[in-house]
Amino acid sequence: MPELPEVEVTRQGISPHLTGAVVQQVVVRNPKLRWPIDPSISHMEGQTIRTVTRRAKYLLLDTAAGTLILHLGMSGSLRVLNPAPAPAKHDHLDLVLSSGAVLRLNDPRRFGAAIWWSLPLDGQPLLNQLGPEPLTDDFNVAQLQQALKGKSRAIKLALMDNKIVVGVGNIYANEALFSAGIHPKCSCGSVSKARLVRLVEEVKLVLARAIEQGGTTLKDFTNADGKPGYFVQQLHVYGRGGEPCTGCGSALQEIKLGQRATVFCGKCQR
DNA sequence: ACCACGACCTGCACGC
């Protein structure tokens, strides 16, 4: 489900309900996520959520005693419910707030994660190896050029590599490469600086636009209020293999790259 | 040090 825009839309949706709220109870219905939810998550009970932030596709709920790190995997979603209905299938985790509202995690495929981290965050192994945030100046041409220098693998795989830049998943990697006119199989080291300038711009643009539109809903993504995102209407290539290119009209090609569906225009992208 | 690939899961669309 979520790439960076969907996670950010989720963050924006839940933040007003969570910031300053006291966690009255943590209910773990099924601990079997990507990593088992550790019982120490109960230490969050009684804590006040100070901030709700995002790093890459991780949501960070900060308290004085530690941070709850949430990841939505491929199929996870968070809702704030008040009142909360009876839990449904795949509702694995609830944070019951003293306001009566409930933050509920639903994740059919269970690739997501919920990790209670009571140590300093800079020692968190999932977080401390991550590359720059794409929507900040830390992601720029100089940094990208340095990261790609001498590498021969396909540019699309590099774009989706969290050490190079975080948050760009399969949808937006396809879209950004299309907008930048770069063939997804281009060898990293062979892309000119001018084209990398363009790529950095397009990555930022497509992510920012998707956030504005409430994210991309393909099947099951909804924001914290249960509403879908509308960016799917602005996708140029993702999910459109065989259909006409919005630029030149020729049929979009679809291949596999790193086991992921890769769609591009053979004419507009070189 | 790099990189490709399998693995983790459920649900859905499709073809027979």
Added chain:
DNA sequence: TGCGTGCAGGTCGTGG
């Protein structure tokens, strides 16, 4: 209608 197959928005850990 039912069954098998393949595919899906992520990313860690492995083995080469």
